[in-house]
Amino acid sequence: MEPCFDIAHLAHVEMYSNKFEESLDFFLRVYGLTLSGQDENSAYLRAWDDYEFHTLKLTRHHTTGVGHIAYRASSPEALDRRVNAIMASGYKTLGWVDGDLGHGRAFRFQDPFGHTFEIYYDTVRFTATGDQKPALKNIASRFHGHGCHPRRIDHVNLLASDVAEFRRFMETCLGSRVTEMIALDNGRVGGCWFTINNKGYDLACTEEHGRGAARLHHLTYATDTREDILRAADIFLENGVHIETGPHKHAIQGTFFLYVWEPAGNRVELANAGARLILAPDWEPVIWTEGERRKGQAWGLRTIETFHTHGTPPVQFKGD
């Protein structure tokens, strides 16, 4: 398939929190995002080099998890093409919404597992003023050095009971490519890593083991260096944040990672992929077998149980 990217990039994720104030404090003071604005139920946050108004919409909610996942189209025409493809696909559509503080009208639709997606083109660029103004005009806002200070949103990981079906959804609706995947011995797809541009992935989907619906596995921001992640581990430790696993390197995608749980229980990651990019237009998906997965992470770390079971919102599940 020739990559003619109608969709430009993962734009933002709406995360639900039932401990809104604690979650907001975590993302601002510890994780190191900045606040672009707030409305009645949501705070709009971004990393220092995210060019849009927000990449995280944190919403006060009765539970945790993901509200919606947004991608920005490459042009108005590309947006139309995508909307037509989605309407023709038979997947559930929710129609156009007005957008919010961060962007204009957006078209909403759902995957078969209940996650809501939206695509839009008209956006609100973040305009750095005052002490947000950077010394160098080619970054979106000042490097503030607060908290873990990731540079930009990187990817989101969702849970689905049928990853192969989720893959069809992503290819049909967004034109995403699969760069890596897990093939289980039982013939099922254990996980899929998708990209819409030159990143190794901007969305991952792994198999739901908790009988939950529309669940979030984690949301990730990218740091410039691996040292930033080692420092982040110290910052999480000093702030009493639950470090679930890491820092270590994933065999899949080769990402250097660190996973923590924000105060409401949503899993968030900091990741660094070094200089890796997927530039080959004819990249063939890398397929990992269960046997290969048994070797653990890149350097041998065992994957801990909660990583297979914990998602948000929580569901009744032994071991979770």
Added chain:
Amino acid sequence: MEPCFDIAHLAHVEMYSNKFEESLDFFLRVYGLTLSGQDENSAYLRAWDDYEFHTLKLTRHHTTGVGHIAYRASSPEALDRRVNAIMASGYKTLGWVDGDLGHGRAFRFQDPFGHTFEIYYDTVRFTATGDQKPALKNIASRFHGHGCHPRRIDHVNLLASDVAEFRRFMETCLGSRVTEMIALDNGRVGGCWFTINNKGYDLACTEEHGRGAARLHHLTYATDTREDILRAADIFLENGVHIETGPHKHAIQGTFFLYVWEPAGNRVELANAGARLILAPDWEPVIWTEGERRKGQAWGLRTIETFHTHGTPPVQFKGD
């Protein structure tokens, strides 16, 4: 402009050396590339995660400089589209060539300043065997840790007497986008940074001050971390390589850089851009004025004279 990338990425650069053996030894033992193959006059080299057979074609020649610059198209159809656009453009074309050890038939053309470009789709993927086989199947070959061990080719910087005209050439022939540029007080364009994908740039063109033609300013490979570049500085120092400037951070593109001269005099760089990507489909070129440039590099380093004057092949120029 909507990015529908007919061209996938910068593929390889042919560099001329009039000290072939010394240059080859430098690139293999010190710079840390590996040898994929050789023919009568050329050695084919790649970084450990370059997926193609080669990204550097080092050719024995009576002088130094650049032989040709190659881009890979996104598909056979995209290649045809580009060839038609180039033939319609009026720029000088050299027609189809058979390709070499590293790829199939390629279409060649020239910019108005004498640099030869080629585009192709059919390629030779590097197949890692024996002790080149990586422990993790999602990288192109084993991480060998030899020399400075950059991960992949990053960009090339050419010299042209009229950068504005060079920009028209890049936009017309390759569909490249300008991400950053220098606007001189005299109204001329001092430099342009181009990209064909989500990298900040894969080719830069700066103004020729040496009355030379078709000259190379430098060729660059990307490292995973800035620490790799600090280590590389020690390795260059211990191997008696001329370190021209760096390590330091460019204000333009925010690249952490280190420039050295390989034994024949061609300037080569190691660079790391952290997690920076150009994801905005409607990115507006960042324009740097002469006044802003006077501040030096990002952290204040003065740009040294040879950086403005030294290119290959050399020309008579006071100060060079």
Added chain:
Amino acid sequence: MEPCFDIAHLAHVEMYSNKFEESLDFFLRVYGLTLSGQDENSAYLRAWDDYEFHTLKLTRHHTTGVGHIAYRASSPEALDRRVNAIMASGYKTLGWVDGDLGHGRAFRFQDPFGHTFEIYYDTVRFTATGDQKPALKNIASRFHGHGCHPRRIDHVNLLASDVAEFRRFMETCLGSRVTEMIALDNGRVGGCWFTINNKGYDLACTEEHGRGAARLHHLTYATDTREDILRAADIFLENGVHIETGPHKHAIQGTFFLYVWEPAGNRVELANAGARLILAPDWEPVIWTEGERRKGQAWGLRTIETFHTHGTPPVQFKGD
């Protein structure tokens, strides 16, 4: 000479500022020290892993420069031995002072160039309470991640018109060892690096070219990594701090360095020496010639003019 260390370590430096509020804001918010206490004219600051109450005493003064340099003795007996050696030395003594918020009685004396030194044993250990309490009990206080967050005081660099004479003073009064030095072609000593323990140096003295007396060249804190220093450069840049030179690596001592001027003009450095220690009891001073110095810093950076001329307090000097 057998190292039987009567003196344990460089303890603190008193720095004068004629812009006290700006200097204090710089050291707390940008440089990343924390405030232990204040009295009428001074603020007492420390890095997050400094075990004493303070390592920087910042004092409101009519000019800039250094107030005094303090070393802590290894024991009460060692303190007595040193005091006797100093009194017998003929160097100017100022007698015992009561100490301040940070330590008990101290014995004061002066080098022939007007710098005031003090040695003491009784100290005030920093006791971390509340949100200064670290998650790990083997560090002196919480890793806060604010500003450039150096780990501990590292060294101070003084100016003297006769470095050879200054060396006699250090060996006689403190029992310091010279680890590296500069031998000028004119037979004079251009600079000396002294240590009292296993660090490469805790005090350096370089030749005064400004006809000043009792001047400070710079004060330095140590970071855990070189990446911390690259990040610090971004933080200084974003905060409008004058970056004089660096980041780069000194040939002498191999220190990775970054020099800035705090708001009042005192030069401060951040440095990282990697895993280097001087463990050999019979270490012979490394002697650098003028010819070797002409190669510039480790990776070739030219030493800029102000580094040779700027000291505090300022003196009339062309080029300063």
Added chain:
Amino acid sequence: MEPCFDIAHLAHVEMYSNKFEESLDFFLRVYGLTLSGQDENSAYLRAWDDYEFHTLKLTRHHTTGVGHIAYRASSPEALDRRVNAIMASGYKTLGWVDGDLGHGRAFRFQDPFGHTFEIYYDTVRFTATGDQKPALKNIASRFHGHGCHPRRIDHVNLLASDVAEFRRFMETCLGSRVTEMIALDNGRVGGCWFTINNKGYDLACTEEHGRGAARLHHLTYATDTREDILRAADIFLENGVHIETGPHKHAIQGTFFLYVWEPAGNRVELANAGARLILAPDWEPVIWTEGERRKGQAWGLRTIETFHTHGTPPVQFKGD
């Protein structure tokens, strides 16, 4: 206690290998030490900035483990003082030996658990010649960048059935200080970290759970950065070396660590302590309880079973 260091530093360790050629290949090609010389049964190895002829004596043996541990005294007089103290101590002495390729006469003695120690003053400094000669004269030999290229020997970890008794041995014979220790709920000492200079530790002793005698837990070299250790993990992975645990950060001593098993089964570590030094002459040992240890390593990593059971030479032990 006043530190008047008769002993200057840990000098070298003799490691036994029953797979000598494989072990030697590992230490030279993968771990990144260099060969200073060989005699009939031993190879003498050093890191690039170790100033002595060797810091690792690798000896062909019928089993694995540690041959002897050597410390260098601060002076001939200090050596005599130590020998007298040891002879008066009642601990088993083996008398003077002639030394080997790396140093002069040494006095040998044993701890109650069968480990052989030696102390000496006369040494053989490594003289860098030819392509070992560094570009900068203040390092012991060229930075070669081969393998994991640690900078210097750091520490050794021994196993003893009674750590409290081992502590008495270290304090009596070497004058070592305890910087950190583990106090078990059963009143026993689980582990002790000793230093003879300003390092956090140069020798650790942890409780023997394998009913073995004179066993080695691990030998460690220090890298300049944590990134060096992340890179080392890739190098170990690519070379099929068994990575036991890490990279991660120890709560005790705050060391960033990576443990692997060399081909014969001896555990070797790479470690980086950042800028941490023990400078306080009156440092009080940090005491960790079993409850605190249950939190795992600094960032929460569980300590894996083999770390408690595997030592060399191996003994019959369930779980080993």
